[in-house]
Amino acid sequence: MLKSPRFILAAAFVFRLWSLNTYVQQHPKRALGAIPFLFEPGNIAFSLYSGNGFGSPFRVETGPTAWMTPVYPGLLAGIFHLFGPYTFDAFLSAALANVAFSAFAVIPLYFAAKRLGGVNLAATAGWLWAIFPNALLLTYQALWDASLGALLATIILWATLALRESERVRDWIGYGLLWGLTLMTTAALGALLPFLLIWAGWKRRLGLAAIAAGVAVVCCVPWTVRNYRVFHTLVPLRTVMGLSMWLGNNEKANGIGTANLHPISNSAERARYIELGEIAYNAEKQSEALHFMAAHPVKTLEFSALRFVAIWSGGAAHPLADFLHPPDPSTSVLWFRWVLGFNLLAAVFSAIALILPGGFFNPKQRNPMGVPLAAYVLVFPLAYYITLAPPRYRHPIDPALMLLSAVTLQAICQTVYRRFVVKSPAASSTRAHTSRNISSEK
Numbered sequence: 001m002l003k004s005p006r007f008i009l010a011a012a013f014v015f016r017l018w019s020l021n022t023y024v025q026q027h028p029k030r031a032l033g034a035i036p037f038l039f040e041p042g043n044i045a046f047s048l049y050s051g052n053g054f055g056s057p058f059r060v061e062t063g064p065t066a067w068m069t070p071v072y073p074g075l076l077a078g079i080f081h082l083f084g085p086y087t088f089d090a091f092l093s094a095a096l097a098n099v100a101f102s103a104f105a106v107i108p109l110y111f112a113a114k115r116l117g118g119v120n121l122a123a124t125a126g127w128l129w130a131i132f133p134n135a136l137l138l139t140y141q142a143l144w145d146a147s148l149g150a151l152l153a154t155i156i157l158w159a160t161l162a163l164r165e166s167e168r169v170r171d172w173i174g175y176g177l178l179w180g181l182t183l184m185t186t187a188a189l190g191a192l193l194p195f196l197l198i199w200a201g202w203k204r205r206l207g208l209a210a211i212a213a214g215v216a217v218v219c220c221v222p223w224t225v226r227n228y229r230v231f232h233t234l235v236p237l238r239t240v241m242g243l244s245m246w247l248g249n250n251e252k253a254n255g256i257g258t259a260n261l262h263p264i265s266n267s268a269e270r271a272r273y274i275e276l277g278e279i280a281y282n283a284e285k286q287s288e289a290l291h292f293m294a295a296h297p298v299k300t301l302e303f304s305a306l307r308f309v310a311i312w313s314g315g316a317a318h319p320l321a322d323f324l325h326p327p328d329p330s331t332s333v334l335w336f337r338w339v340l341g342f343n344l345l346a347a348v349f350s351a352i353a354l355i356l357p358g359g360f361f362n363p364k365q366r367n368p369m370g371v372p373l374a375a376y377v378l379v380f381p382l383a384y385y386i387t388l389a390p391p392r393y394r395h396p397i398d399p400a401l402m403l404l405s406a407v408t409l410q411a412i413c414q415t416v417y418r419r420f421v422v423k424s425p426a427a428s429s430t431r432a433h434t435s436r437n438i439s440s441e442k
Helices: 005-026 029-037 040-049 071-083 088-104 106-117 119-131 133-137 146-163 169-183 187-201 206-231 241-248 267-276 278-295 297-313 319-324 333-355 368-378 380-385 391-422 425-441
Strands: none
Touching: 005 088, 005 106, 005 119, 005 133, 029 040, 029 088, 040 071, 071 088, 071 146, 088 106, 088 146, 106 119, 106 146, 106 368, 106 391, 119 391, 133 333, 133 391, 146 169, 146 187, 146 368, 146 391, 169 187, 169 206, 187 206, 187 368, 187 380, 187 391, 241 278, 267 278, 278 297, 297 333, 297 380, 297 391, 319 333, 333 368, 333 391, 368 380, 368 391, 380 391
């Protein structure tokens, strides 16, 4: 039963609902109905709900935006229409949707892992995801697309592994449609698209991969056309890169970011955004960031190193110091250390799995099935090393990290079993006794 994907899925739901209920009990309903929506997705959703179109990401009317792709704000707008804007019922509905997205990621994760290493690996990966603290917290702490992005990224991983064996055009068209939905939900996952497509279609299926790529592009065309009509320039997916680079690389930056300079909370920056418009504002911020990076190369490398650590520790730029002395006194020390420790172990175990003897990525074995997982770990986070590194940015690839961690954990268990159980004196004595009994019976 413990290896059943249905049972692991049920457990994932239970853990997430328990965590959400605890959070709800600790906060006033009025606050929960407002604060989680006061970020870009909720603000854009309110603009849609109000009939002002896809725009105004900063709590005031600023006109059309391409700050993010449209699926998740559209989902929140639908929730506003059903339960009213900025209500507790709307928060609960949005949080439950995220819970469902996060829990259902168990299914594609299970079957991707089963394809790679069998039922035991699949169950281990599924259970790690079921209890992964980030997956619990990010369903409700802020209403972003992270949970839905994790589900889509995991479906893509499973589909990519399965597609390598298919020559049916309809399968590749479906794969392209899946990518189209993903790009319209979590555009950052587009960094993986060329690597996964080329791997899946290598040699004999490159034509089919081209079809899938074309379908994905066609899915994005309406959004790109809309952006061109609104901004009179080409914006394939979103506009936010310039600001992200600047927030992570400026005179006041600390390596993790400078949230007090974000237009959503800084009135001067918001006024500058309104004055210039979204395209010119992001272009200005990108120029300022590049100028800072060129003028301060050592500081830029230090910032990138801090963000590298933060990405893989779950948000802590100084994980050892934070583990010993948690920075937030309002948070349970035990819980904080559990979250940080889990993230650190997941990062270390995932790194080990890349080169593990007998694992997917051992250079002597050259197992091609490990290439998509390697892309998730090595390619996806690259942009965040030069921009910002909050935990939700990494979350779409967290299920893949659980799979890699399961590989290492399984290898450790097998090593311990062989060394201390199979080769133990007691086990040897038992085997010898059994052999003597068999011989005497003969």
